[in-house]
Amino acid sequence: MTKRAYNFNAGPAALPLSVLQTAAEQMTNFEGTGMSVMEMSHRSENYERLNNETQGLFRTLFGIPDGYKVLFLQGGASTQFAMVPMNLLPAGKTAAFVVHGAWSTKAYKEAKLFGDAVTIASSKESGFKSVPDLSKSALPDNTAYLHVTSNETIEGVQFDAFPETGEVPLIADMSSDILSRPLDVSKFSLIYAGAQKNLGPSGVTVVIAKDELVDKSPEHLATMLRYDTHAANNSLYNTPPSFSVYIMNLVLRWIESEGGLAGIERRNVEKTNLIYQAIDESEGFYRGHADAPYRSRMNITFRLSNEDDEKAFLKAADAAGFVGLKGHRSVGGCRASTYNAVPYEACAALAEFMHDFRRKRQ
Numbered sequence: 001m002t003k004r005a006y007n008f009n010a011g012p013a014a015l016p017l018s019v020l021q022t023a024a025e026q027m028t029n030f031e032g033t034g035m036s037v038m039e040m041s042h043r044s045e046n047y048e049r050l051n052n053e054t055q056g057l058f059r060t061l062f063g064i065p066d067g068y069k070v071l072f073l074q075g076g077a078s079t080q081f082a083m084v085p086m087n088l089l090p091a092g093k094t095a096a097f098v099v100h101g102a103w104s105t106k107a108y109k110e111a112k113l114f115g116d117a118v119t120i121a122s123s124k125e126s127g128f129k130s131v132p133d134l135s136k137s138a139l140p141d142n143t144a145y146l147h148v149t150s151n152e153t154i155e156g157v158q159f160d161a162f163p164e165t166g167e168v169p170l171i172a173d174m175s176s177d178i179l180s181r182p183l184d185v186s187k188f189s190l191i192y193a194g195a196q197k198n199l200g201p202s203g204v205t206v207v208i209a210k211d212e213l214v215d216k217s218p219e220h221l222a223t224m225l226r227y228d229t230h231a232a233n234n235s236l237y238n239t240p241p242s243f244s245v246y247i248m249n250l251v252l253r254w255i256e257s258e259g260g261l262a263g264i265e266r267r268n269v270e271k272t273n274l275i276y277q278a279i280d281e282s283e284g285f286y287r288g289h290a291d292a293p294y295r296s297r298m299n300i301t302f303r304l305s306n307e308d309d310e311k312a313f314l315k316a317a318d319a320a321g322f323v324g325l326k327g328h329r330s331v332g333g334c335r336a337s338t339y340n341a342v343p344y345e346a347c348a349a350l351a352e353f354m355h356d357f358r359r360k361r362q
């Protein structure tokens, strides 16, 4: 039996055990080639097949309609904060942002380096506990696109219903909840996600975008930062992060075997209900950060009623084998990241631990 940690890391994060075992088996001999994927030419037939198959898995699992490209890039979601405006925000147009946490704030600030950007709705005043009410905010004239962050990883605040933007392209940073639930991809013009939360290892960033958005980038833009470079070259313009793409391929197959996105969502709801229940039944001993309708199914953020209890909780959790429960350094408190690959058993063990700790402490 392999000893596995109760891993609640925010990213890089837990991967499915079966994926790691397959990767271990194939480490020295991938499909009879006598080498690891890491040692293989990215111009080889084997790698090209892996690249195309991984794109295909995204298309079927996520229900991506025709007319979209699936790109595998590098530089993380943070590079997309710049690439999106560099490619899609011309002079005279405005990029609109919904801001409800640290990552959307960063995306907005980065866009301002390249053109005109505005925040049309923000929940900053109320401490980033919710997705702001969008019913009262209008898009400015000349909006190039509306940018949303589907799940704010640090605050643990998640979008449920996405706004209707009509003709205006909707762009989403889905780094921390991509493929965690079924979604209508056709509502979005561009989706991006760093892989290290829900898709695989760090090193690859997935961009899913309508052809017309990635087929023609502005004339004077660096080759590597142009979507059209990567779209025209099937994400093989330069050396891709081949091992990360390979592990992502195995993760996508694992999602398929778990019943696809419907199956994954059902399990995520069950998993997180256990921990939210432990918070809600604690009579204020644990205090959830997010307002209930916006609670994330990926990052559960909570505090204890005082700093001493919080320190003692984190220390006891660490001793009991729970990893990654300390909240992000910018907000403090506790956070349990319960991405797709975090097993039900780990969440059940954490809920049990939370109940026990409270009983002993109260």
Ligand SMILES: *Cc1c(COP(=O)(O)O)cnc(C)c1O
Binding pocket: 011, 075, 076, 077, 078, 079, 103, 149, 151, 152, 153, 173, 174, 175, 176, 194, 195, 197
């Ligand atoms: C982790 C994260 C990022 C940053 O991703 P990198 O790949 O480290 O650049 C951006 N947005 C969200 C929502 C994230 O969770």
